[in-house]
Amino acid sequence: MAVVVEVKGLKKHFNGEVHAVDGVDLTTGEGEYLVLLGPSGCGKTTLLRTIAGLEEPTEGEVLIGGSVVNGLPPRARRIAMVFQSYALYPHKTVLQNITFPLKAEKLGREARLNKAQWAAGLLGIGHLLDRKPRHLSGGERQRVALARALVRDPSVFLLDEPLSNLDAKLRATARDELKLFQQDIGTTTIYVTHDQVEAMGLGDRIAVMYEGRVRQVGPPVEVYDDPADTFVATFIGSPPMNLVERGDQLVGFRPENFLPQAVVAGNGNRWSLPFHVHRVEHLSGDRHLYGTVPAGREHVRVIARLPATVTTPVDPDTTYEFAVHERHLRFFDRVSGERTAPRPVRD
Amino acid sequence: MALQRERVEPGTAGRKPEWERAGGVRAGVRPTLADREGVLAPLFLLPAVAYIVALVAIPFLLAIAFSFSDVTAGDPSFDWVGLRNYRRIFQDPVFWQSLRNTFVFTVVSMALTVVLAKALAMVLVADFRGKWVVRFLVLLPWTTPVALATIVWLYLLDSLYSPIDWMLRQIGLLDGNVFWLGRPGLAMVSVVLVHTWRIVPLAAVIIMAGLVAIPDEINDAAAIDGAGFWRKLTEVTLPLTMPVIAVAALLGAILTFTDMTVVYVLTRGGPTNATQVLPSWAFIRGIVGADLAQGAAIALFLFPLLLAAAVAILRAVRRMEVL
Amino acid sequence: MTAAGVELGDRARVEARRRHAARRRVLGRVGLYAVAVLAALAAAGPFLIGVVTALKQDADLYPGSANRVWFGMAPTVEHLRFLLDSTAFTTFAWNTLWVGALVVGITLLLSLPAAYSLARLDMPWAGPLGIAIFFVYLIPPTLLFVSLSRVVVELGLQDSTWSLVVIYPTITVPVSVWLLIGFLKGIPRDIEEQAMVDGYSRTGAFVRTVIPLAFPGIVAVVVFAFTLAAHEFIYALAFVSPTVEKPISVGVPTELVRGDVFFWQSLQAAAVFVAIPIAFVFNLFLERFISGFTMGAVKG
Numbered sequence: 009m010a011v012v013v014e015v016k017g018l019k020k021h022f023n024g025e026v027h028a029v030d031g032v033d034l035t036t037g038e039g040e041y042l043v044l045l046g047p048s049g050c051g052k053t054t055l056l057r058t059i060a061g062l063e064e065p066t067e068g069e070v071l072i073g074g075s076v077v078n079g080l081p082p083r084a085r086r087i088a089m090v091f092q093s094y095a096l097y098p099h100k101t102v103l104q105n106i107t108f109p110l111k112a113e114k115l116g117r118e119a120r121l122n123k124a125q126w127a128a129g130l131l132g133i134g135h136l137l138d139r140k141p142r143h144l145s146g147g148e149r150q151r152v153a154l155a156r157a158l159v160r161d162p163s164v165f166l167l168d169e170p171l172s173n174l175d176a177k178l179r180a181t182a183r184d185e186l187k188l189f190q191q192d193i194g195t196t197t198i199y200v201t202h203d204q205v206e207a208m209g210l211g212d213r214i215a216v217m218y219e220g221r222v223r224q225v226g227p228p229v230e231v232y233d234d235p236a237d238t239f240v241a242t243f244i245g246s247p248p249m250n251l252v253e254r255g256d257q258l259v260g261f262r263p264e265n266f267l268p269q270a271v272v273a274g275n276g277n278r279w280s281l282p283f284h285v286h287r288v289e290h291l292s293g294d295r296h297l298y299g300t301v302p303a304g305r306e307h308v309r310v311i312a313r314l315p316a317t318v319t320t321p322v323d324p325d326t327t328y329e330f331a332v333h334e335r336h337l338r339f340f341d342r343v344s345g346e347r348t349a350p351r352p353v354r355d
Numbered sequence: 356m357a358l359q360r361e362r363v364e365p366g367t368a369g370r371k372p373e374w375e376r377a378g379g380v381r382a383g384v385r386p387t388l389a390d391r392e393g394v395l396a397p398l399f400l401l402p403a404v405a406y407i408v409a410l411v412a413i414p415f416l417l418a419i420a421f422s423f424s425d426v427t428a429g430d431p432s433f434d435w436v437g438l439r440n441y442r443r444i445f446q447d448p449v450f451w452q453s454l455r456n457t458f459v460f461t462v463v464s465m466a467l468t469v470v471l472a473k474a475l476a477m478v479l480v481a482d483f484r485g486k487w488v489v490r491f492l493v494l495l496p497w498t499t500p501v502a503l504a505t506i507v508w509l510y511l512l513d514s515l516y517s518p519i520d521w522m523l524r525q526i527g528l529l530d531g532n533v534f535w536l537g538r539p540g541l542a543m544v545s546v547v548l549v550h551t552w553r554i555v556p557l558a559a560v561i562i563m564a565g566l567v568a569i570p571d572e573i574n575d576a577a578a579i580d581g582a583g584f585w586r587k588l589t590e591v592t593l594p595l596t597m598p599v600i601a602v603a604a605l606l607g608a609i610l611t612f613t614d615m616t617v618v619y620v621l622t623r624g625g626p627t628n629a630t631q632v633l634p635s636w637a638f639i640r641g642i643v644g645a646d647l648a649q650g651a652a653i654a655l656f657l658f659p660l661l662l663a664a665a666v667a668i669l670r671a672v673r674r675m676e677v678l
Numbered sequence: 679m680t681a682a683g684v685e686l687g688d689r690a691r692v693e694a695r696r697r698h699a700a701r702r703r704v705l706g707r708v709g710l711y712a713v714a715v716l717a718a719l720a721a722a723g724p725f726l727i728g729v730v731t732a733l734k735q736d737a738d739l740y741p742g743s744a745n746r747v748w749f750g751m752a753p754t755v756e757h758l759r760f761l762l763d764s765t766a767f768t769t770f771a772w773n774t775l776w777v778g779a780l781v782v783g784i785t786l787l788l789s790l791p792a793a794y795s796l797a798r799l800d801m802p803w804a805g806p807l808g809i810a811i812f813f814v815y816l817i818p819p820t821l822l823f824v825s826l827s828r829v830v831v832e833l834g835l836q837d838s839t840w841s842l843v844v845i846y847p848t849i850t851v852p853v854s855v856w857l858l859i860g861f862l863k864g865i866p867r868d869i870e871e872q873a874m875v876d877g878y879s880r881t882g883a884f885v886r887t888v889i890p891l892a893f894p895g896i897v898a899v900v901v902f903a904f905t906l907a908a909h910e911f912i913y914a915l916a917f918v919s920p921t922v923e924k925p926i927s928v929g930v931p932t933e934l935v936r937g938d939v940f941f942w943q944s945l946q947a948a949a950v951f952v953a954i955p956i957a958f959v960f961n962l963f964l965e966r967f968i969s970g971f972t973m974g975a976v977k978g
Contacts, residue, residue, distance in 0.1 A: 062575050075692040081699050083581035095572035099594045112581025395880055396799035399791035403851055406788055410826070410848045411814055417825035478714050489714045491961050492722035498960045499953035500909040500927040507724045507949050510731060510942055516739065518727050521746035556721065564968045613818035616911045620931055634820035641824045642916045651824040658821065665816050669809070
């Protein structure tokens with residue numbers, strides 16, 4: 009069952025002062041995996057909780073499946089939520105944890121058991137049904153939380169940074185499993201994270217949030233290649249996009265597009281800059297070059313990322329001619345940070 | 356690294372300790388007693404431990420000794436009399452009455468307390484306007500000195516002046532007076548009432564701490580999982596706060612059965628020892644009656660109860676779920 | 679598919695559900711306020727009646743009075759004046775104050791180092807000793823007063839308030855140690871270690887860094903210990919008989935009653951006078967007490 013979640017003009021203020029969510033309009037697709045991405049305090053978790061019904065909006069509407077659900081308690085919204093800490097009931101076994109939501113639906117014991125076992129089987133935890141949460145590993149707990157969410161046949165899955173409590177190695181495989189799981193089930197999913205790698209890997213679309221507002225919504229490639237403002241540009245991508253002043257604009261280019269002039273080919277113009285390299289880092293086969301370029305009267309720090317295929321020798325404390333191809337340049341207004349029309353750059 | 360030039364004490368001229376000559380760090384600073392942790396730990400503890408041993412452990416042992424003696428305030432000489440005091444106590448119906456009362460009062464008070472305190476704790480945890488005022492008022496029974504709080508009740512339960520009787524008369528439920536403290540059954544009810552009234556705030560505060568310790572996300576999950584008020588209460592909140600409730604109940608029990616003030620001020624144990632409890636009886640025998648030996652013997656019967664309760668508390672604390 | 683919740687998409691049903699939910703919320707709030715008000719009345723009602731009674735004229739109090747819960751005649755402060763001028767109330771209050779202050783001082787001197795030792799200086803016997811302290815706390819005055827009365831006589835402090843100064847720490851020290859352990863555990867070790875690197879000895883670091891940082895906790899312990907001392911009844915009753923030596927908790931119940939005559943108004947006034955400030959201060963520190971107790975219970 010795939011429904012559409014819609015948020016219209018949503019605002020949530022705390023104590024009249026803190027504007028956690030400051031006017032958000034968002035519509036998911038059916039069965040879509042939408043990621044809410046942003047730094048701490050940007051409002052993504054508050055937005056999620058408002059959709060869940062754990063918070064009531066100060067202004068605006070939440071619609072699930074076309075109906076306005078403002079004022080409806082969480083359990084009436086047919087949603088399921090997985091929390092950062094998984095929120096498993098510590099005094100109940102895995103089986104009891106999974107069947108807990110089913111009791112509200114007045115299913116008989118037999119039916120509850122069957123459903124729970126189906127969900128457990130789907131997530132590969134059938135052998136853990138008699139254990140208590142404190143005897144489970146992080147990954148196992150996450151699966152129990154998912155099974156508990158699954159069992160309700162929800163119309164929407166809400167996930168609040170469920171991977172942050174796993175150690176780095178586990179996170180990659182968990183991410184993969186999560187994505188496959190969602191594609192199997194087909195339920196509309198809204199996923200909150202501050203980790204842009206996770207967002208890029210999981211989302212069908214990413215909504216980048218900052219200071220209570222959505223800055224840009226779009227598929228990962230779009231958000232990466234065509235950021236709507238300087239915040240998105242510098243938040244997405246590791247290392248972040250370089251921003252250099254030029255007149256009343258900021259010119260942005262990604263580190264992997266900032267290469268030795270000789271290597272930058274292609275028809276059309278390219279923008280050359282003298283790049284003074286301070287430091288070279290070797291990371292996973294790439295070389296990260298840290299240095300400065302002149303911008304107006306000052307020098308701006310930039311980073312270049314040379315893939316292993318570029319073998320040009322580079323030494324620290326030396327200046328080289330680097331360039332960016334015109335098609336990789338992005339232009340932003342210096343004051344507002346918003347994306348503006350491109351200007352030709354003379355080489 | 357410059358060496359500090361110390362003033363050479365007369366008589367020590369020429370004698371510089373090795374580590375100073377070596378010219379190392381901070382010459383002139385020697386490890387003193389103030390550093391030696393192996394010594395510091397017991398040293399810091401010593402005053403408190405010595406004091407407690409002197410004024411608690413020793414008197415405790417003394418009490419045991421006294422119970423086997425014939426010490427009175429008038430004749431402080433110590434003579435062994437074996438089990439004579441105990442035999443006398445066992446033959447005294449008032450003793451058995453006190454023992455029974457101690458149990459009954461404690462159990463009934465705690466049963467009432469647990470239910471009322473749990474409800475009160477849930478109220479105090481919620482957010483509402485005037486919360487601070489409510490909290491202040493609700494804590495009054497506990498924070499007021501026992502004797503004074505009991506005095507307030509003494510007036511409320513007085514056979515002539517009782518405002519409670521007056522209110523009941525106004526409503527028409529009553530004709531004449533209820534002798535709250537004059538009739539044995541009612542006197543017992545009164546004592547239990549005052550104990551419960553005093554202890555509920557304390558128990559509520561303890562239970563509050565337990566309620567607050569439940570992570571918010573678990574409450575949120577229960578809301579999402581469809582648990583209404585009662586289901587959440589019985590299936591999530593109560594199981595998770597059980598250990599804390601047990602601690603509160605046990606602590607309250609200890610405070611109730613070791614308390615002599617309420618009974619002493621309210622009824623002096625009357626009418627005719629109907630509300631006598633072990634502590635107040637021990638006091639009346641031991642201090643008022645000046646028979647220290649008997650007083651000690653009676654009081655000592657509290658000890659096994661205490662021990663049982665203490666062990667139970669420790670077990671409950673250990674069982675607090677790792678949340 | 680399950681039947682719980684709403685088939686979202688059915689507008690009318692959702693609307694009905696929303697109204698239902700709103701109504702339940704209002705009921706819940708009303709219920710909450712009702713219980714809160716009831717609890718406040720049950721707890722403070724006796725004191726409120728006490729306040730009214732304290733200000734009643736004699737004629738308004740004795741049998742035949744028209745109203746027992748409120749004033750039948752104009753209120754009067756004559757009994758308050760009586761309390762303050764003609765009884766030893768002020769003496770009692772003074773006694774409680776200076777005994778309390780001294781007891782608090784002794785308690786801190788004994789408990790602070792002890793708590794530090796148990797909380798920080800990891801000795802293997804720290805755990806069992808902590809439990810031993812807990813057990814000691816549970817030995818009630820009603821067990822000890824008999825033998826302690828002999829000790830008091832031996833010390834020659836019979837019938838003197840000083841006996842209380844000596845004895846009361848037995849009640850305050852175990853609890854204070856427990857509370858202080860909780861507070862000290864909340865202070866990160868780094869700060870002391872920094873002080874030791876900077877040149878202070880363990881003791882110096884304790885005095886200069888830990889004590890200032892634990893100050894809020896220490897204040898809480900001061901309040902708690904003072905409250906315990908002010909509440910104490912049985913030792914005071916057993917050891918002190920001269921009127922001028924009595925603290926408030928014993929003075930009021932015993933001295934404001936002459937034979938069969940209870941000076942009700944003054945009694946109530948005295949009770950309320952003492953109750954309100956203690957409750958007020960206690961309330962201010964409530965959260966701190968809770969955190970100190972719960973931290974003291976967590977091992978390591």
